[in-house]
Amino acid sequence: MKKTKTVNQQVPSVDGKGIMMGRPAFTDDLTPRNALVIKVLRSPHAFAKITSIDTSEAERIEGVELILTHKDFKRNAYTRAGQGYPEPSPHDKFVLDEYVRYVGDEVAAVAAVDEATAEAAVKAIDVEYEKLDPVLDFETAKDNDTLVHPEDDIYEMFPIGFDPKRNVAASYHMEVGDVEKTLSESEITVENTYYTQAQAHVMLEPHTVNAQLDYQNRLVLISATQTPWHVRRILSQTLEIPLSRIRVIKPRVGGGFGGKQAIHGEMLAAAVTMRTGQPSRLTYTREEVFESSYTRHPMRMTIRMGAKRDGTITSIDFHGLSDTGAYGEHALTVYMVTGSKVLPLYNKVDAVRFQGDIVYTNHVSSGAYRGYGAVQGNYAVESTIDMLAEKLGMDPFALREKNMMLENETSPIFEIMGEGTEGTAMVMESNKLDYCVARGKELIGYDEKYPRRETGESKVRSIGGAIAMQGSGIPYIDMGAATIKLNDDGFYNLTVGATDIGQGSDTILAQIAAEQLGVAVDKVIVYSSDTDLTPFDVGAYASSTTYVSGNAVLKAARSMRRMVIDEAARTLDVNAEDITFEGEVFKVEGSAPLTLSDLSNRLYYNEDQKQLTTTGSYYGTKSPPPFMAGFVEIELDTETGEYEILEYASVVDCGTTINPALARGQVEGGLMQGIGMAAFEDVEYSKKGKMITGDLLNYKIPTNLSVKKFTTEFADSYEESGPYGAKSVAEIGTDTPPAAIANAVYNAVGVRIDSLPITPEKIQKAMNDKKENDV
Amino acid sequence: MKISLTLNNRPKTFDVAPDEYLVDTLRRYGYTSVRRGCDTTSCGVCTLLVDDKPVPSCAFLSARADGARLTTVEGIPETASKLAEHFGERGADQCGFCNPGIALAVHSMEQSGMPADDATIDHYLVGNLCRCTGYQSQREAIKAYLGDKK
Amino acid sequence: MKINQLKQVETLDEAYRLLNEDRRNVVIAGGAWLKMSSRTVETGIDLSNLSLDYIEETPEALRIGSMTTLRQLETHAGVRALYKGMLSTSISQIMGVGLRNLVTIGGSIIGKYGFSDVLPALLAMETSLVFHSQGEIPLEDFLESKGRINDVLVSINIRKKKGVGYFKKVKQTALAFATLNIAVSRSEGLYKIAIGSRPSVATLAREAMEEVNLAESVDDETIARAAEHATSLKFSSNPSASEDYRAILARVYTGRGLKEVRDCED
Ligand SMILES: Cc1cc2nc3c(=O)[nH]c(=O)nc-3n(C[C@H](O)[C@H](O)[C@H](O)COP(=O)(O)OP(=O)(O)OC[C@H]3O[C@@H](n4cnc5c(N)ncnc54)[C@H](O)[C@@H]3O)c2cc1C
Ligand code: FES
């Protein structure tokens, strides 16, 4: 790789200082004064039909401006998923509906002059429900007597296996080779079933939106969203407002992790403002964030794996069941990723099958969540690999190294499985998984520490690990664009549709532009995103920003560079080829140098005046996966099952790290979420289907004491198709902890925990059961 | 009821309800650096210094702040700006929703002359949740910041 | 919580009168726990002007004003010296410094919270409560009493004794409520064991205490028997742990706690 000045260098983020200093930045900081406060009346029942709804008393309260119920909306089925169009998620949701399908589902909305009035009005609404039997166990959902979606006016946009009359939101099947035959011929087979739980996103900024009509009478939403363009489109289609009359602004967003890919408060805020003409605001309470947004899809996965005695894995059979909750957002795509971003890791098998249903239940909807299925699939497959290694009498990493996908290899799965559609064949042009494994083993001290050491009375330390892959955007679907504009004095504006939600994409994109333009990062003023002002981008999801939007920025910057050189040539009256230009000064042999600043001042004020601006756009034709190896060392108390995470060492191949500090932040942040999922995070419901972990007292996320030490390194890797060699890094960190910790627990005390989270109580009980069985 | 206090060293008078909390009063008066992340006093996002001590402003009744000395992150620009540089060097600056609260807690650590070791930092900041980072980068940045000041 | 009016009382008498005047009136200490209740309070009786945030040390006792914050206690040299810092250790594991700067020892006791980390530590010492009207009553009696508290807690007295203590909070994360918590002490040859978050409120594990206190010598076998007795307390299940697992934790940590205080120099 050519020496870079900005990319892959230590560059401070463009916004960190302003944010730390408390500048107004987030949606609620930018709420118009006097905005009506919207409060939502939510269902107390897991499943019910609203038989009557009386708002008259609430309407009489002074300060109440509007009350909306299902009677106020035309029945336009839509999906909140926040995906490209047509969506691979069923259109199975109405803004407000006569059915409520989970505790927390919307019944009515009140807009009032202040919070207290809105809350009082919510309480004053009188609703009668006909309670229906809910489906609360996803394993009994299919063909259950209860239909979560009995209505007929819902539909799929293209075939996804949607079969609501059987409570099936989507289903999928694919097979390469003959799995049953290969398995039956295998010398060694293992089989196990795994369960993963619902996990909550808990981004610290709750879902927040405000709406107003501007002086052109257009609807302007400021929203904490990952997908401003999808929000605009879905609002327009569902509320039947012309697209041209909607503007969506994404300011600073306080974390998303997939949770803000979806439409949450936007629909109601838009409806209130359209009807009252007044600005409105809707901020979810923390309880609403838990109870009425999304969780990660809970799954059951049964894995069968066959191998030869020499450790060659010959077949993998993956049969899953996924719980999409009340609505089918991301049902198919998350489930497909469960296979497509895990199974190619073992690309040398003769046969592989992946199938499963994604079913409706009366739980909170599942949706996009960092890791997006891959974390569930990784837990199942990477746990099974360790089981297989034991049966083969092999070291689990020797087994992985023998079977895993390497550079310049491919897997037939890439072509078969995309996200909701067929995939795209691709060869791994950059894949340093072998280095990641070797280096990761060194970092954790695998050879000395594997599998376990006694460290005291009732204390043992052990090691476990897993490998993972992810993607970089969705090929032929995800598109990003960037516009660069030259200003007088010679600095640039970079406007991008890519949505920075705290992952640092504004900084990374500014670095890519600065590198190509040959200027310092502070000469590139970046702005994201505004559907009126910035070019299109699908949004921040599917680990697409660095790769897809980054390539768009690179294209725009290349073009801008050519434009300024051409202008300089005209000004200096020389051929463009005779100019040498690093970024600040145009030099031509024999004549005085011209600075970019002088050129631009001239262009704007003096001669041959014109605005230089250019737009680049990009969509991927492949989705080069980042890879990683993760190793954990734990210390486990053999009497209580409690364990401490002493170190999590990971080595990541994400191509070039555009900003090494931010890349590290992405990896460690992702790991922490994966560790939370692996160790204790758990969305739980009462017997009646009410979430009992709907606040931060009862739902625990990791703290600064949850992990003693992270050791994070990057492989030296360069992806030809990526901007300056970069791939993605946003999601992959999440994937390895569940399997790595499960494997470490097994190595410590010989019990395999096959349901998440891996709690001390489960470990203790399994140890006890094992002891009794051994006797 | 009316309360008089000093906010970032300036005298202020606010009109507050008996059951209003400081986070809401301050936001209502335009001090939007103080933000709310939960409803159960569990996240630390709303951290504010009252008489130089960090407290969760979402649980501090405004009426009780009469006569108090409040400090928001706008009142400690030097700490915030320097700390941000250390955060930036280590990738500890992500969404930043937790950052003003952390800056205030760190400021109070610094003022009370606490040692800048990992254990002290972790103990002092354990109540300031962050969902974006793995905390280690924050810990390193805080340590470096406090170390510089020594 | 809705508060119709907040009254910063000037005397304890006034607080007591207001509290008994209307059932909808409530004493507000730190207010952090109260904040989460959904009730409507007529008059919030704010004690913050009564100078009840003090820690006084006499040769016999520590007298702690009910409005003393947990953070004041955690960092107080006298409290840290008591029973090898058992109480300050327990407090230091409650949420973060910010919350502890706000919440009070009085509010922590009056609530009789099942998850309370301070109660096991206080029970494992000799603690009494001084109420404005009722006067002084032992902490144990208070914890066993039922019904609404129509009195104002003024101070908490802890007998200063030479002794050693052990405190353990079993928890999912640093900010979680205890799955189980336990305090074990030894003073003047007598052992005390208090177990909380069962998930009901802390109580002394009397059978286990008897086992060690009546034994000729507190050897490992005695401790093992005592630990087994600890499992006969009443435990139940909630989302953070099952009844059975709590009993196991009680056994393991009673054993560990006893060994630690037995082997610890006074
Ligand atoms: C998010 C959160 C997490 C917590 N986690 C833990 C934990 O892990 N472990 C733990 O031990 N504790 C925990 N607590 C409890 C905390 O330590 C305090 O015990 C609790 O907040 C009560 O203290 P307060 O000062 O806020 O009391 P308040 O909320 O003001 O009052 C609580 C009750 O006591 C009454 N009261 C208070 N003072 C008096 C008095 N002097 N006379 C008569 N009545 C009085 C009030 O009327 C009210 O009924 C937690 C609290 C919160 C908010
Ligand atoms: S807002 Fe969460 S602690 Fe105050």
Ligand code: FES
């Ligand atoms: S940086 Fe996002 S919560 Fe801390």
